Amino acid sequence: MSANPRSIAEYYHERTKYAPETIAAQSQGLDWATQPIPFKEYKLGTDYPLRPYLVERSPHASPPHPDSEAFQTDWWQRLSRLLFCSYGLTARVPTLMGEPIYLRAAPSAGGLYPAEIYLISRGTAPLPPGLYNYQSRSHSLLCFWDSSPWSDLRSACFWHPALEAVDLALVITAVFYRSAWRYQDRAYRRICLDTGHLLGNLELAAACNDWRPHLLTGFADDRLNPLLYLDPQQEGALAVLLLADRLRIAQNLPITRVTQPSARQEADTDLPNGTLLTALHTASQIPAAATDIQPWTHEVMPPVDKYNFPFCTRLSCQTQPIAWGAALEGLEQTLLKRRSTRAYTGGSVAYEQLIALLDFTYQPQHYVEQGLDGTPDYCDLQLIETFVGVTAVEGLESGCYYYAPQAQELRQIRFKNFRRELHYLCLGQELGRDAAAVVFHTADLQAAVDRYGDRAYRYLHLDAGHLGQRLNLAAIYLGLGVSGIGGFFDDQVNEVLGIPVEEAVLYITTLGQPR
Numbered sequence: 001m002s003a004n005p006r007s008i009a010e011y012y013h014e015r016t017k018y019a020p021e022t023i024a025a026q027s028q029g030l031d032w033a034t035q036p037i038p039f040k041e042y043k044l045g046t047d048y049p050l051r052p053y054l055v056e057r058s059p060h061a062s063p064p065h066p067d068s069e070a071f072q073t074d075w076w077q078r079l080s081r082l083l084f085c086s087y088g089l090t091a092r093v094p095t096l097m098g099e100p101i102y103l104r105a106a107p108s109a110g111g112l113y114p115a116e117i118y119l120i121s122r123g124t125a126p127l128p129p130g131l132y133n134y135q136s137r138s139h140s141l142l143c144f145w146d147s148s149p150w151s152d153l154r155s156a157c158f159w160h161p162a163l164e165a166v167d168l169a170l171v172i173t174a175v176f177y178r179s180a181w182r183y184q185d186r187a188y189r190r191i192c193l194d195t196g197h198l199l200g201n202l203e204l205a206a207a208c209n210d211w212r213p214h215l216l217t218g219f220a221d222d223r224l225n226p227l228l229y230l231d232p233q234q235e236g237a238l239a240v241l242l243l244a245d246r247l248r249i250a251q252n253l254p255i256t257r258v259t260q261p262s263a264r265q266e267a268d269t270d271l272p273n274g275t276l277l278t279a280l281h282t283a284s285q286i287p288a289a290a291t292d293i294q295p296w297t298h299e300v301m302p303p304v305d306k307y308n309f310p311f312c313t314r315l316s317c318q319t320q321p322i323a324w325g326a327a328l329e330g331l332e333q334t335l336l337k338r339r340s341t342r343a344y345t346g347g348s349v350a351y352e353q354l355i356a357l358l359d360f361t362y363q364p365q366h367y368v369e370q371g372l373d374g375t376p377d378y379c380d381l382q383l384i385e386t387f388v389g390v391t392a393v394e395g396l397e398s399g400c401y402y403y404a405p406q407a408q409e410l411r412q413i414r415f416k417n418f419r420r421e422l423h424y425l426c427l428g429q430e431l432g433r434d435a436a437a438v439v440f441h442t443a444d445l446q447a448a449v450d451r452y453g454d455r456a457y458r459y460l461h462l463d464a465g466h467l468g469q470r471l472n473l474a475a476i477y478l479g480l481g482v483s484g485i486g487g488f489f490d491d492q493v494n495e496v497l498g499i500p501v502e503e504a505v506l507y508i509t510t511l512g513q514p515r
Helices: 008-015 069-087 150-156 176-208 221-227 276-283 326-337 351-362 364-370 419-425 430-434 445-477 490-497
Strands: 046-049 089-093 101-104 115-121 130-135 140-145 168-175 211-216 235-245 314-316 384-390 399-404 409-415 437-444 481-485 503-512
Touching: 008 176, 008 276, 008 445, 069 115, 069 176, 069 326, 115 176, 150 221, 168 176, 176 211, 176 235, 176 276, 176 326, 176 445, 176 503, 221 235, 235 445, 276 445, 326 445, 351 364, 351 384, 351 445, 384 445, 419 430, 419 490, 430 481, 430 503, 437 445, 445 481, 445 503, 490 503
Parallel strands: none
Antiparallel strands: 046 140, 089 101, 115 130, 115 168, 130 140, 168 235, 211 235, 314 409, 384 399, 384 437, 399 409, 437 503, 481 503
């Protein structure tokens, strides 16, 4: 462990914790007159409609030739469905205020949708070279810059080798105020979690449509942000996905590392409220002039079993994989119909359902035969731990369990029915009280900062959101209710459940019978 003074990431985490004695002071009324619009608009640009291609793909005995008209049509259909299933508008909710609320395929805290998707085309694909923004309201791509930015992208990505082979790159950015309007400084946690949800959708929707996104979170912020003409005070890039076409042999690429370290900066303990989000995002940036960039070598970081509690009850989680149907039809339908559950009955769920969710989330190698990626990209799953609070799982004693991904087992660490305590820990939300099981993703923040600098905070929450989205989709498919919670009493979670004190709680996912 590091003996250095507290980093900005650690300081930010402490300052943005919720605690019973300070929660009232941290809450404030919302100024509805300044509510942000969750869509980006451009005054000028060329629109490329994707809705005409949002049709059922025709099955092919073999992939069409890349120069054929059939390939071009199929290519547009695959791109259209990828974006729609990942971040498209999937519901319209009328309101008394006039403007309806639009819900998207990916969940977002408070329905604020801070993430934006940009597409960069090299110009060798059917899409002309340039910079594009995905317009979810019209399901189209808007080209706001029509010259080739590929060399600048390669420089911003520290010359990642995949950029020599692929034709497209997606960049996920965040508009900070969209979430900060409601969640203030703590919004950065939710922004990164929401981006992780989107990464989970993109990974799975890509597999349904013959793409393979290669995740890259270690890039030069001071080159990538200007490339997209982002306002550095209001928004910033969080992830790049180098989009390989699985129907082209030359784009079946090896797995490479995802991350790069940033500096570890000592925290200024005089930072006023309202500046913490910007301070952390700025501190976690990697400059183009960084000298400690690691080689883009083959690297897979599987999760490890960190805790082996003595004399604890151990239960096997080995199970049959969830069957997603022919051509992953069930998965694509689930991406489009997913909704966060608003209330649970308090009823129980089957043990087989719980371990099926964990299997889909943590054992992707079990789904290769169905066409899913056996080694999807994460920042570093070795840093993420999973604990499960059980209150109503058939055949499973109430208590808190540690999930050991390598051994594929649950290890009980505390015996108790936590229903009342979970209600309290989740800030009095009935979702915590009435859930049958509650999944906690945690990480040793100090160890993560020692490895990756202040940028570790991004990485941890991106991965937690990604894992949470896999839980979301599996639960919906199995007929369960599911909802993520980003607001909780941080320190009390560890104390009540018996989670080791060094584990910072990142995210909570509630599971149960929907009301």
